[in-house]
Amino acid sequence: xxxxxxxxxxxxxxxxxxxxxxxxxxxxxxxxxxxxxxxxxxxxxxxxxxxxxxxxxxxxxxxxxxxxxxxxxxxxxxxxxxxxxxxxxxxxxxxxxxxxxxxxxxxxxxxxxxxxxxxxxxxxxx
Numbered sequence: 001x002x003x004x005x006x007x008x009x010x011x012x013x014x015x016x017x018x019x020x021x022x023x024x025x026x027x028x029x030x031x032x033x034x035x036x037x038x039x040x041x042x043x044x045x046x047x048x049x050x051x052x053x054x055x056x057x058x059x060x061x062x063x064x065x066x067x068x069x070x071x072x073x074x075x076x077x078x079x080x081x082x083x084x085x086x087x088x089x090x091x092x093x094x095x096x097x098x099x100x101x102x103x104x105x106x107x108x109x110x111x112x113x114x115x116x117x118x119x120x121x122x123x124x125x126x
Contacts, residue, residue, distance in 0.1 A: 002027035002115045004096045009120030012086055018122060020081040022096030030054075030074035033102035035113055036081045038092035038122075045095070047108025049081065059106050064090075086124045093119040 008020040020036070035050035049060045049070040058070050069082040079096060097113035099105050104112030 002032075002098060004098060004115060004117035006094060006096045006117045006120040009094060009122045011123045011125065013126050014086060014088055014124055016086050016124070017082070017084045018086065020083065020094055020096075020120060020122070022079040022081075022117060024077045024079075024098070027098075029072070029077045029079070029098070032098040032100060032115075033105040034070075034072060034079045035097045035099070035105045035108070036070060036079075037095045037097055037108075037110060037113075038090075039095070039119075040092045045110045046092075047110070048094070050102070050105040050108060051079065052102045052105075057102065059108065061108055083122070086122075088124050091122060091124045093121050095119045 003025045005023045036048040037045050039045040051058045051070045055072045067085045072079045096117040098115040099113045
């Protein structure tokens with residue numbers, strides 16, 4: 001059974017940076033497309049970014065394009081989200097997710113993902 005565990009969240013000032021990590025166990029990550037999503041209480045979960053199984057294809061939501069970078073290390077079974085130039089509106093719980101279908105991940109919709117972590121909280125505030 002695939003388990004995903006996010007880490008790296010915390011409190012950061014506007015304009016700052018954070019790097020989120022997602023560690024996978026129970027499955028070989030290189031066969032899965034991965035995504036990062038975020039959710040604010042009372043709002044729908046929003047797709048942030050996704051990456052193909054090999055890492056050669058990525059996609060970003062317009063709201064984070066140019067500021068966030070998704071990457072993966074299949075040898076270590078990990079996925080990362082580098083977040084720069086953070087804004088208050090980036091405050092959310094961030095979730096790592098996985099699917100066997102990259103094109104489903106590329107929709108950046110929650111329904112396209114099969115496995116989820118429990119999330120890590122990112123708070124951007126001065």
